[in-house]
Amino acid sequence: MAERKYLMRKRAEGFDATRERIVEATAALHYEQGVAATSYVQIAERAGVGAATVYRHFPTLGSLVLACGAHVNEEMQPPLRENAPAVFAGLGTRQQRLERLVAELDAFYGRGAAWLGIAARDRDNVPELDAFLRQVDAGVEALVREAIGAGSPEAEIRLMTALADVSVWRSLKRLNVAPAEFRRTMVGLLDCASGLAA
Amino acid sequence: MAERKYLMRKRAEGFDATRERIVEATAALHYEQGVAATSYVQIAERAGVGAATVYRHFPTLGSLVLACGAHVNEEMQPPLRENAPAVFAGLGTRQQRLERLVAELDAFYGRGAAWLGIAARDRDNVPELDAFLRQVDAGVEALVREAIGAGSPEAEIRLMTALADVSVWRSLKRLNVAPAEFRRTMVGLLDCASGLAA
DNA sequence: TATTTCACGAAATAGTTCTCTCGTCAATAG
DNA sequence: CTATTGACGAGAGAACTATTTCGTGAAATA
Numbered sequence: 001m002a003e004r005k006y007l008m009r010k011r012a013e014g015f016d017a018t019r020e021r022i023v024e025a026t027a028a029l030h031y032e033q034g035v036a037a038t039s040y041v042q043i044a045e046r047a048g049v050g051a052a053t054v055y056r057h058f059p060t061l062g063s064l065v066l067a068c069g070a071h072v073n074e075e076m077q078p079p080l081r082e083n084a085p086a087v088f089a090g091l092g093t094r095q096q097r098l099e100r101l102v103a104e105l106d107a108f109y110g111r112g113a114a115w116l117g118i119a120a121r122d123r124d125n126v127p128e129l130d131a132f133l134r135q136v137d138a139g140v141e142a143l144v145r146e147a148i149g150a151g152s153p154e155a156e157i158r159l160m161t162a163l164a165d166v167s168v169w170r171s172l173k174r175l176n177v178a179p180a181e182f183r184r185t186m187v188g189l190l191d192c193a194s195g196l197a198a
Numbered sequence: 199m200a201e202r203k204y205l206m207r208k209r210a211e212g213f214d215a216t217r218e219r220i221v222e223a224t225a226a227l228h229y230e231q232g233v234a235a236t237s238y239v240q241i242a243e244r245a246g247v248g249a250a251t252v253y254r255h256f257p258t259l260g261s262l263v264l265a266c267g268a269h270v271n272e273e274m275q276p277p278l279r280e281n282a283p284a285v286f287a288g289l290g291t292r293q294q295r296l297e298r299l300v301a302e303l304d305a306f307y308g309r310g311a312a313w314l315g316i317a318a319r320d321r322d323n324v325p326e327l328d329a330f331l332r333q334v335d336a337g338v339e340a341l342v343r344e345a346i347g348a349g350s351p352e353a354e355i356r357l358m359t360a361l362a363d364v365s366v367w368r369s370l371k372r373l374n375v376a377p378a379e380f381r382r383t384m385v386g387l388l389d390c391a392s393g394l395a396a
Numbered sequence: 397t398a399t400t401t402c403a404c405g406a407a408a409t410a411g412t413t414c415t416c417t418c419g420t421c422a423a424t425a426g
Numbered sequence: 427c428t429a430t431t432g433a434c435g436a437g438a439g440a441a442c443t444a445t446t447t448c449g450t451g452a453a454a455t456a
Contacts, residue, residue: 014453015403037234039443050405055445121319158373159383167365175356185357185394192390196383212423213433237413248435253415 019057019067021047026068031114035065035122035129065128076112079104079139084146094148095187101147101164102186105140106179109169112136116166140164148194156197163193217255217265219245224266229312233263233320233327263326274310277302277337282344292346293385299345299362300384303338304377307367310334314364338362346392354395361391 025047029038043064044051058064079087087104091097109116116136123130141161145152148160162168172185223245227236241262242249256262277285285302289295307314314334321328339359343350346358360366370383 018403040445041443044405051444052406052446053404056403059445155375159370162369162373165369167369171360171363171365172357175360177353185391188394189361189387189390192387192394193383196386196390216433238415239413242435249414250416250436251434254433257415 018047018049018053022049022054022057022064023067023071026064027071030068030118034118035061036125061126062128065126069128069132072115076115077108078112078136079108079143081139081142084139084142087143088146097147098187098190099183101143102183102190104143105164105169106183106186109166109173113166113170113173117170137165152194153197156194159193159197160190163189216245216247216251220247220252220255220262221265221269224262225269228266228316232316233259234323259324260326263324267326267330270313274313275306276310276334277306277341279337279340282337282340285341286344295345296385296388297381299341300381300388302341303362303367304381304384307364307371311364311368311371315368335363350392351395354392357391357395358388361387 022043026038026043029042029046040051040054044054047054054064058067088097088100091100116133119129119133123133141157141164144161144164145157148157169186172182175182177185220241223241224236227240227244238249238252242252245252252262256265286295286298289298314331317327317331321331339355339362342359342362343355346355367384370380373380375383
């Protein structure tokens, strides 16, 4: 019953490695089959551990999604509210800023559209996914706001944000046009939208 | 072993009634929870019938989805290729035709966007859903084609069809603007898009 | 070395889902 | 009335899933 100091540095390494394997297996399975469709046993098998181990590390689906989300976040690098100003630094004309906005969105959606679709599928059943998607939306809106100037009428900002949504990007992407023309079209649409909202 | 003529009129009525109850229960559950998330037992319970009965009527998920789809089809009244010309009969100017197109799409998506979302969720796992959605897309494209004239450049048609997609409609609908203004905006976007594709 | 701690996974429990078999019973026909 | 048909549902069986318990063994400490 004596109080000992257990540091367990070496053991902690093994612990972290196991955790990492679980997170990676989860990410892969969620990517392949969706979040709700993935079971603990599948995760355990793919990670090469017992089901109980998965439970010990992540007692709830939410905690698993959260850890997995941190992993995915690095891959996607979603736009963040606080970074929005830096994105448009030094760009004077409206045209330049719109082009920058589209380039930024295109790059982001190129990295993350698949994951966004996966998260959207189960956002109603998994609060963590919903929270994540809200954050992404907020980041996109901040980009739009910064691009056209915070003083713009609210209706204009909202309309452009709607057009900046990943669902619109996805629909246009299906056209399979060259990247440069794709971005030109997006810029044109946003430009036009800002006139429509007036 | 004699050959008898069994007409079974009265019995067939009961059979059809049971079938109808199953289809209705299925539609309700698919609407509430999605297709893949709905089990045979749930359907049986809601229909007030044994699970085996559901199986006898619909041995595969596909056949169930198909029957359910016929039911939903009447509710949605999706645009059909062959009806496209009639929709624009007597409309001369381009503006009029675009307005008609938007009105048609808005009404259709108003009726069917929820179902389209449900079908889209599981289209990868259920071929029948995929086929249904392809048909809908074809109908929308036919509408667009008819609205701006079959002679228009393919790039223009494709771009406008992409903007006529339900995902774009949904994104704009989230803005919660008045119906008249909503349609005005859609028309403006499509009009602008036709210029961009040139 | 002796003792304590704790991550791990096999296995148990409990609850679902899918799918089929089979006996029942009302409708049909002679 | 008697024989036949076929729709129905209880329930069986196999395959999963979620979740926990517990013994083992390696690591940490003294």
